[in-house]
Amino acid sequence: MALEVVSEQPLNEQIVLDAVQASVHRLFGEYGASKANLKLTKTIPEKRQFVIRCSHKELDHVRAAIASTTMINGKNGAIQVLGVSGTLKALSKKTQNI
Amino acid sequence: MKRFADLHLRVPLEDPSKAESMIQKASALGYNLVGIPLSPHATREQISQLRHICSEAKVDLATRVNFSPRTPNELLHSLRRLRRKFEIVAVRCHTKDVARQAAKDRRVDLLQFSVTNLRKRFFDEAEAELASQALSSLEIELAPILQLTSFSRVRLLSSLRREVATAERFKVPITLSSGATDEHFMRGPRDYAALTTLFDMSMSSALRALSETPWVTVERNRKKLSADYVAPGVHVVGRKTGD
Numbered sequence: 199m200a201l202e203v204v205s206e207q208p209l210n211e212q213i214v215l216d217a218v219q220a221s222v223h224r225l226f227g228e229y230g231a232s233k234a235n236l237k238l239t240k241t242i243p244e245k246r247q248f249v250i251r252c253s254h255k256e257l258d259h260v261r262a263a264i265a266s267t268t269m270i271n272g273k274n275g276a277i278q279v280l281g282v283s284g285t286l287k288a289l290s291k292k293t294q295n296i
Numbered sequence: 297m298k299r300f301a302d303l304h305l306r307v308p309l310e311d312p313s314k315a316e317s318m319i320q321k322a323s324a325l326g327y328n329l330v331g332i333p334l335s336p337h338a339t340r341e342q343i344s345q346l347r348h349i350c351s352e353a354k355v356d357l358a359t360r361v362n363f364s365p366r367t368p369n370e371l372l373h374s375l376r377r378l379r380r381k382f383e384i385v386a387v388r389c390h391t392k393d394v395a396r397q398a399a400k401d402r403r404v405d406l407l408q409f410s411v412t413n414l415r416k417r418f419f420d421e422a423e424a425e426l427a428s429q430a431l432s433s434l435e436i437e438l439a440p441i442l443q444l445t446s447f448s449r450v451r452l453l454s455s456l457r458r459e460v461a462t463a464e465r466f467k468v469p470i471t472l473s474s475g476a477t478d479e480h481f482m483r484g485p486r487d488y489a490a491l492t493t494l495f496d497m498s499m500s501s502a503l504r505a506l507s508e509t510p511w512v513t514v515e516r517n518r519k520k521l522s523a524d525y526v527a528p529g530v531h532v533v534g535r536k537t538g539d
Contacts, residue, residue, distance in 0.1 A: 258493045258499060261486070261490035262494055264487070265483050265488065265490055265491050266441065268442050268443075274480055276481075278325070278484060278487065279486065279487055
């Protein structure tokens, strides 16, 4: 899943992954977070774009959690999903930038 | 390719630059149509200015008015006065009487209920039955789900889950809109569709509620507001020119 982060503060991959994980945890609890199996795969910090992988069975839940993110590292921010795909190659074709 | 619509983008009309950036963001997020609520006394200049901003952002504009009547009579009076001025008419129902009147009136497009006071959400089976026989659809705003926290969000999701099930049982169309007042709460249509899984709406129904349902409402009203419309099923197909 390719993400673009809208936030005024400087970002790194850990901050973004923490924000996504916190959202999943807040909405679906520890059980849901354990099923989501989130991992950060790729980062383009200058474009504020990140690629994360998650369990395909939990895609809708992870996407809902990402959409519900309104705070990143204690400040206002939002995360937009640029594209979703099963492989990095298809994802880069889909989103063109990544 | 789906055409997505956000029928409730609450842009600040007093701040043209912010309005412009919100409309541009809606276009960038993949919306083809935005419904912007206007004051009942909106001037033609204001509307044409908004149309200009929307055409520059390559997004279609649907003019919308929100009514918050206190009595059914006040609702009827507002509908008589303003129905033909706006493409979308939404009614925020604060009392059960108003909710029932709005549900059965074919001039009402969208039924809205309070997101903070859940005792004022009157979308029950009786309301759904009335709405299913008219043309109104249940409008669910998604920005409040992002804004509310902890227990108030839990209670809202619980109400929405019940209302969506009722609407689907009575075949009342559901329209999803953002209700965003700020860019910060704007999301793409597929992200909003994913959010609806929180109240057990299927992705296909959610995508329909963000595309076909709002477009059908707007196109039906545009036909009715056109000069060629005579009555349901009757419209002018040509006019004889002078000589």
